Amino acid sequence: MRDHILIRTLELAAALDHELRRARTKEAAIVSINAGQSVGRPCSLSGAARAEALKALSSGSTVTQVARALNTSTQTIMRIRNAENAPAMTALKNRFLRICLEIVAPHQSTAWRDDRSA
Template identity: 40%
Template sequence: MTRKPEQKRGPRRPLSEPNHQRAASTPSDTIMPTTFLYSNCADAPSAVQDELQAASAAGYGVDPQHVFWEVAPASVPALQRPRLRALQHQAQPGDAVVALRLCSLGWSVPEVLATVRRFRLLGVALYCVQLSRDDLASTTPPEAVEVLRAVAALEGATRSVRVRESLAAAKAMGRQVGRPPKHTPEQRHAILSALSAGYSVSETARRFNTSRQTVLRIRAAEPLAQRAAAVAIADADADVEESATEAATE
C-alpha cells in the first residue's frame, strides 16, 4: 500500500483569548446621565411628591432617590443652601437638574443668574418648568436667561438712580451723607495742626493712633473744607452788604 506523502503544516494558530480578556477589550457600557429634581419650595414629603408628578407631567422623569429638597430661608444665598451644595457635588457633567419654580434657584434675579452660571461651569443642564423648556445653563444662553440679565441690569440701574436721588435730597436738607466721620472736628484740627508743624504722615498717624490712610484723607479733605468755608463767608458778606444797601435806599 502506497503511503501518502505528509502535508507540510502551517504555523499553529494562537489560542483564543480567555473570556475576561475579550471582555476587557470591548468598549465599556456608556453611563446614562442622571436627572435630578431640586426644590426649595416644598415643605413636606407630600409636596415633594406633588413636584415629582408635575415634573413628570412636564416630560422630566426623575427617580425619587435623585430628589434634593430643603426649606432654606431667603437670607441664605441659593448656592450656600446645604442640599443644593450636596447636589452640586453629586451631579456629573452631562446630568440634568430640574426645578419646578424659579424661586428654587434663588430669591432674586442676580441670585438665579449665579445659580445658572454655577451649573454651566459644572457642565450640568438646568431646567425650570415654570420659566422655559430650554437648558438655562447652556453655553449659548437661551432667551429666558437673556431676559433675566436684562431685568437684573434694569434693577441695578434703578437702584443706582434711587441712591443718587436720596443722597442729593439728604445733602439739600443739610443731613450727613455716608458713614459718620471717625474723628471729631477737634481731632481733625489737631491732626492738621501736627502736619502743619512738620510731622510726617506716619508720625502723625502714630501720635493719634490711626492709620496713614486716615491722615491722608483728612489732609486731602482740608482744601475742600477751606474752599467751602471761604464760599460761605463770601456769601454771608454779600448778604450783609445787600441788606445794608437795601436799608440805605429805604
C-alpha cells in the same frame, strides 16, 4: 431657541432691576443732600483731633508720628492734610457732584437747562 428667549428675558429683568435700584439710590442721595445730611462714611476723628493733627503737621511732625499719637491710620492724616491744602478742589468736586445729581434728577432743579438755552 426657547432657552435663548428665556435667558434673554432673565437678562432684561436683571437689567431693569439694576436700573430701578440705581435710580432709588440716586434719589435717596439727592434727598439726603438737600436735607443737609452728610453722605458717606463719618469722619474717624473729631474736629478737635483734626485741628490737633494739622497743628502737629505744621510744627514739623511726620504723618506717621501724628497718626500714632492720635491712634489712627496714616491715610487718615494724609486725607486731612490734603483737604486742608486744597479747599478749592473740594469746592469744585462738590459743585461737580451737584451738577451730576441735577442731570440725573432734572425734576429737582432746572437751572442747568436755563444755562444751555442762553
